[in-house]
Amino acid sequence: MLSTAPSSTPLVSVIVPCYKMGRFLEGALHAVAAQTYPHWEVLVVDDAGPEDGSAAIVEAFAHEQTDHRVVFTRHEKNQGVSAARNTAIRAAKGQLLALLDPDDLWLPDHLASRVDAFLKDPEVVLASAPSWVFDNDPDVRHPVPEFFCDWERQQFPYSLALRNGFPTSSVVLHRERIPFGLEFDTTLHGTEDWDLWFRLMKAGIKFHLGETPTTLYRKHASAVTNHGEKLRIQLQALARKHGLALFEYQWVSSVHLSYLVRTHEDQIRALTAKTSTPGFPTRVLRRIRRLLGKAR
Numbered sequence: 001m002l003s004t005a006p007s008s009t010p011l012v013s014v015i016v017p018c019y020k021m022g023r024f025l026e027g028a029l030h031a032v033a034a035q036t037y038p039h040w041e042v043l044v045v046d047d048a049g050p051e052d053g054s055a056a057i058v059e060a061f062a063h064e065q066t067d068h069r070v071v072f073t074r075h076e077k078n079q080g081v082s083a084a085r086n087t088a089i090r091a092a093k094g095q096l097l098a099l100l101d102p103d104d105l106w107l108p109d110h111l112a113s114r115v116d117a118f119l120k121d122p123e124v125v126l127a128s129a130p131s132w133v134f135d136n137d138p139d140v141r142h143p144v145p146e147f148f149c150d151w152e153r154q155q156f157p158y159s160l161a162l163r164n165g166f167p168t169s170s171v172v173l174h175r176e177r178i179p180f181g182l183e184f185d186t187t188l189h190g191t192e193d194w195d196l197w198f199r200l201m202k203a204g205i206k207f208h209l210g211e212t213p214t215t216l217y218r219k220h221a222s223a224v225t226n227h228g229e230k231l232r233i234q235l236q237a238l239a240r241k242h243g244l245a246l247f248e249y250q251w252v253s254s255v256h257l258s259y260l261v262r263t264h265e266d267q268i269r270a271l272t273a274k275t276s277t278p279g280f281p282t283r284v285l286r287r288i289r290r291l292l293g294k295a296r
Contacts, residue, residue, distance in 0.1 A: 008119065012040040012111055012172070013094030017084030021102040022052030024218070028102045029061045037111035040098075041069035043088035048078040069093070082184035082192045089175075089182060097173045097182070099193075103218045104131075104169035105138055110214035114172040117208040125177045126200055129210030131167035131217040138216050145213045153209060157201045164194040170215040179203050185241075191234040198242055 014032055018025060025044070032042055042065075044058050055072055062070035073087055089097060096118065098111060110129075117127040130147035134140060148156060148165035159165075171193075175182055180203065184192045200207075 009039050011094035012096045013092030014042045014098045015088040016044045017081045019047040019049040022054045024103040031106040035111045043071045045084040045087045046074040047084040048075045082186040099171045105216040107214045123206045124208045125205035127172050127208040128170045130213040131170045131215040132213045167217045168193045191238050
């Protein structure tokens with residue numbers, strides 16, 4: 001049952017999937033406890049990872065946070081991050097769902113800032129903001145935060161077809177405003193979050209893009225986004241599912257672009273027509289138009 005808290009103080013359910021993340025989990029949970037927004041619960045789902053202390057960490061956290069609901073669930077077999085998030089979502093009682101990967105962190109005003117976006121605009125369904133990037137030490141951050149750049153903001157949501165600019169741990173969703181059952185696609189690995197953003201975009205929902213970074217994204221060398229071939233395979237699966245122009249200009253090969261132009265020419269032409277402004281990177285337009293010319 002969802003929370004019936006007053007609308008001015010909606011309950012936020014923090015969704016934390018875990019797999020071999022025991023060494024990071026305590027830091028993520030402490031970042032939740034440090035939030036200036038007080039109305040939250042935490043749901044941690046261990047996706048049948050090896051014993052790494054996650055259960056004990058969550059149990060200790062629950063004893064510290066007696067004013068908050070803290071739930072730990074363990075899958076009997078490994079099912080993937082999407083299934084772990086879905087398990088947590090089904091158990092959540094909050095009107096709002098805040099995604100938090102256990103190796104990432106939040107700044108103290110993250111939840112307050114996102115809740116404020118929902119309260120100010122009753123049509124917003126997804127609220128997010130830039131995220132500082134770090135490697136090992138959260139106090140040593142990359143100079144440019146991770147998010148949509150200026151031209152991507154100008155062309156949003158069309159630019160979402162080019163790149164997933166949302167750091168997952170920066171996203172908060174208003175579940176009661178989503179026009180379909182909220183679940184991550186368990187057949188996708190590495191692009192399951194992008195797939196959800198696409199489904200929301202196609203449903204015509206309203207996004208709120210904040211200006212100030214409120215999260216910290218840990219950059220791993222082993223992340224799927226650092227492996228071009230794996231990512232290309234997942235992008236192809238995403239394109240087949242949505243039938244949209246998913247030509248990620250940083251990673252997708254010319255062969256993949258050609259495939260998309262052949263199979264989704266009408267959608268791509270419509271997208272380039274809508275994004276033919278000075279803010280759109282000329283190198284992207286040149287590449288797309290060159291492929292469109294060959295498709296005629």
